[in-house]
Amino acid sequence: MTLHKTLVEVTDRIIDRSQQSRGNYLRQMSHAKLNKPHRSALSCGNLAHGFAACGKQDKLTLSGMETPNIGIISAYNDMLSAHQPYVDYPDKIKGAIAATGATAQFAGGVPAMCDGVTQGQDGMELSLFSRDLIAQAAAIALSHNMFDGALFLGICDKIVPGLVMAALRFGHLPSIFIPAGPMPSGIPNDEKARIRKLYAQGKATREELLQAESASYHSAGTCTFYGTANTNQMLMEIMGLHIPGSSFVNPTNPLRDSLTEYAATRVTEITALGKHYRPLCDVIDERSIVNGIVGLLATGGSTNHTLHIIAIAKAAGIVVTWDDFSDLSAVVPLLAKVYPNGSADVNHFHAAGGMAFVIQELLGAGLLHGEAKTVYGNHLFDYCDEPFLQNEQLVFRKAKLTSGDPQVLRGVTEPFREEGGLQILKGNLGRSVIKVSAVAPEHQVVEAPARVFHSQHQLAEAVQQGEITQDTVAVVRFQGPKAIGMPELHKLTPFLANLQDQGLQVALVTDGRMSGASGKVPAAIHLTPEACEGGLIARINDGDIIRLDATSGTLELKVSDAELKRRELATMNLSEHTWGMGRELFANMRHTVSGAEQGACLFQFNAEDQA
Template identity: 60%
Template sequence: MPVHPTLRTVTDRIERRSRDSRAAYLDRMQAARDQGVARAHLSCSGQAHAYAGAGADQQALATGNAGNLGIITAYNDMLSAHRPFEHFPDLIRDAAREAGGTAQVAGGVPAMCDGVTQGAPGMELSLFSRDVIAMAAAVALSHGVFDAAVFLGVCDKIVPGLVIAAQSFGHLPAVFLPAGPMTSGLPNDEKAKVRQQFAAGEVGREALMAAEMAAYHGPGTCTFYGTANTNQMLMEFMGLHLPGASFVNPDTPLRDALTRAGARRALELSALGDEYTPVCRILDARAFVNGIVGLNATGGSTNHLIHLVAMARAGGILLDWQDFSDLSEVTPLVARVYPNGLADVNHFHAAGGLGYVIGTLLEAGLLHPDTETVAGPGLARYTQEPRLSDGALHWQAGAGDSLNDKILRPASDPFQPSGGLKRLAGSLGTGVMKVSAVAPEHHVVEAPARVFDDQEAVKAAFKAGTLTGDLVVVVRFQGPRANGMPELHSLTPILSILQGRGQKVALVTDGRMSGASGKVPAAIHVCPEALDGGPIARLRDGDVVRVDAVAGRLDILTEGVEARAPANPDLSSNRAGIGRELFAGFRDAVSPATQGAMVFGGAD
């Protein structure tokens, strides 16, 4: 099947836009590659320092004949998704030795949980943690003693940060090794129902706590299709996972076998082997277009309209939100996973999973089939699924048909003909909406605005019973420069209750919503943000706002708003406490959300 014309058009547009910045990046990577094995340039003293703690691997490292694998880990045992990484270094070291190489933990990176910090001040560090992770990983690899790297990370900001770092060392091969989702617990829709009941005062905290503990009950990723699991999808679509690795549960023989195989594969891809495949060759414009198609086809997280832009810029590739929107128009929604369906990721995986999705999109000409991957040339490899036979790992053909058409459908008979994301633009600025979980009757909301400068004020208004009638809830001064662009997912139960009462309701914000944002239409990431004097800073209660996901419009219908002075609230409370004072430089330097909300370089 030939590649769809829109896919080709968007890819060509990205390549033209990125020509100079991409060429400069590839020149840097070639210069690094031309230097040869990095540790060969270290002094004997420097090498001895690097090998002193390597035990039985010291001699192999000193001779320099074996590939040395750097492990970048986001392990901590506070995050359920990252707890399984505790034992990965031992598996990786053993696999490297069996392959005649060595492996060392190069460094750890921080990993925070947006679920823990939802609605709390810690969320104001969340987006910036991505760039901290990228810098920390760069420090870990800066010693120059590694021939390839494996990256251990799963959740929201961790994988994008690790990809940015991998691109900075793009002359090295890299394999991403996931931990997998926790087994299914309390269904996500039942959990959401209890949250709404608690917000409405119908149940107490004891019932809420019991529901949450039943939903989040063991090691592994949360089972809804939020940012963490969207990360895993992207790593397969973009060729940085081994095929079928994303949604195998933790602490199982198959998961361990995939971890070992990933370590061996990373060594095979190094410049010391016969299949040298650096990251810079895998992550080209075609790979990013494939990732955007996957995002749309599966109804993935809106956070990736920021993260993919940042990840691409680290490799000299310039993405625009219009690229996402244009691809969404031709990408069918082929998956229904919570919050845009009742299934969790375990059900999705059992129904055919990513192998089925990639296969049906390839058949429809909606993916570039000829990309480089860590598994070898060609994306068709990712239609296969891993299996264990007598303890040996092998890949076999995946599900050719959906095993549950309420979860997965072919591209020829999708849940809806277009993807899950929509760019909105108009007199209120530019924003995006995740429409895959929003019912068609809620795609257009025109109503008076209720304007708030923080989410706590919204909650107070709800408790006071003043959020009446049709309304557009505007929450501003939530952009990256104002307070680090926190997610506002804790508003979801409140807005869902209003919608359930029959009110027309929408959210407009220069902040973010969770990858789990659901049935309430939300125009998010609005740029310019309020602190930059964007139109959102000039709104007042009663101004009529139109949020139109059909026409892709975000407009102020009240006349004369542009002549007002922008609001100037006191933001001093965002500047200190729980470490926020350490991020003042980040808030000053951060780019707009449309450019990835990055605090450092990347392409101009």
């Protein structure tokens, strides 16, 4: 199949834009490949420390330098339902690897916080920064230079992007990511949303709300809506870092263990001591990054990945901008309707054909780089395979050619939308991101007076007090990465949805984030420049007319240039956001973080980043 013209154009300009930084990265990785296996460079004292706690046989094997040693990096904790199943994965992995004659060691754990727990709380202000801290923690685990390959255990919001960033800085090693799968379906997502809105109206009790939430988030496994966590899984599969078909297999399904063991065995085969050396720096290139963006758009994934994909690409020396997302969104159709874009959850998506069907459809339309390398097979064309257990043995078969449920998953000839699920908004206010896949056409253009707030709690209180009675563009500013760490403002969703249900045209404009589950209310998020950096959002007054037009991709403050020049920039005392809940430990991050379109990243990977 001939590649789509826009896919080629966007990929080519990314290659051209990244020439210097990507070249620097590949030279660094080539240098890192020189010693194979790397533990041969360790002194006897170093090596003795590295395997002191191992059994006698493992010590002999590690001393021989002839078989690979695999490092396991895990984000396990038993507070996160998504990560709780990882409790026994290291032992399963070690057993599978030992059966090949190789060894594995638990190299280290990384922190893992849950945005669902911290929504609307002070701890949310640490959430985005945790991504880069996770990258640092994983780098420390791999820095012992004991390993020929790595397996990464992580699922949720900032965790997978952080792990990928670290893996890419150790790109001379082959790496595979292992998911644990979503929990079984709970109460319908529409019912959960209904109870949330009733609670926001004061018509449901806290006990009723907790009962509904507990019936939705009810067991071990990833939350089943299509937010950032499950978008992570899609991304790892379409970028070729998962074993195909493994993203959405439930934790208790016997297939889950077989896929984990297969991944453990496979990583030994693609080390420098195996049959098919495939370091991560060769797997992730400009093509696989573009494939990730296409997957995000085609499935209506999380807006958070307009930050994370940029940061991941940067770690591989690849420079991506929001214009790349925007141009691809114009030609990539929306193939999936999974909550908050529809009523189905990821279990329904998986049952309808899941990732194999999506990849197959996009490849057929020339909207994916099928030649991009992967950890399974040779390239993305092999990711049309689906895993099954046959006589208790893992087998792969080609995906079905039709969707099992056209209400959840469709082909490129009859998509839910001709364009992708995300849009970039541009105008005098700056640049921002909007998720349009869940917004009804009649709500995609809002022109209304502004109402300005300096916290999500102020806006929620104004709605509860009945202060908003007309069409309104709610502006919540001083929420950006440099101000308070760019927290998610998902708490606002039911409040704004209630106003919309009353017949008002409402929208949100903010330099903060919304959840990956942001839904039917149009929200211009990640606005850059942010308020504390002098962005025009800091000059908005109550009553100013703002036009948000998701159909044309514009965001305009309808105030004359002369009037805006006369206005002083608004300020906010941020001191209360600098301490408590550990925030004082992250002060340096707020000072050094880049802007939203640069991935809200702390790291300078290349010399040109210093400029």
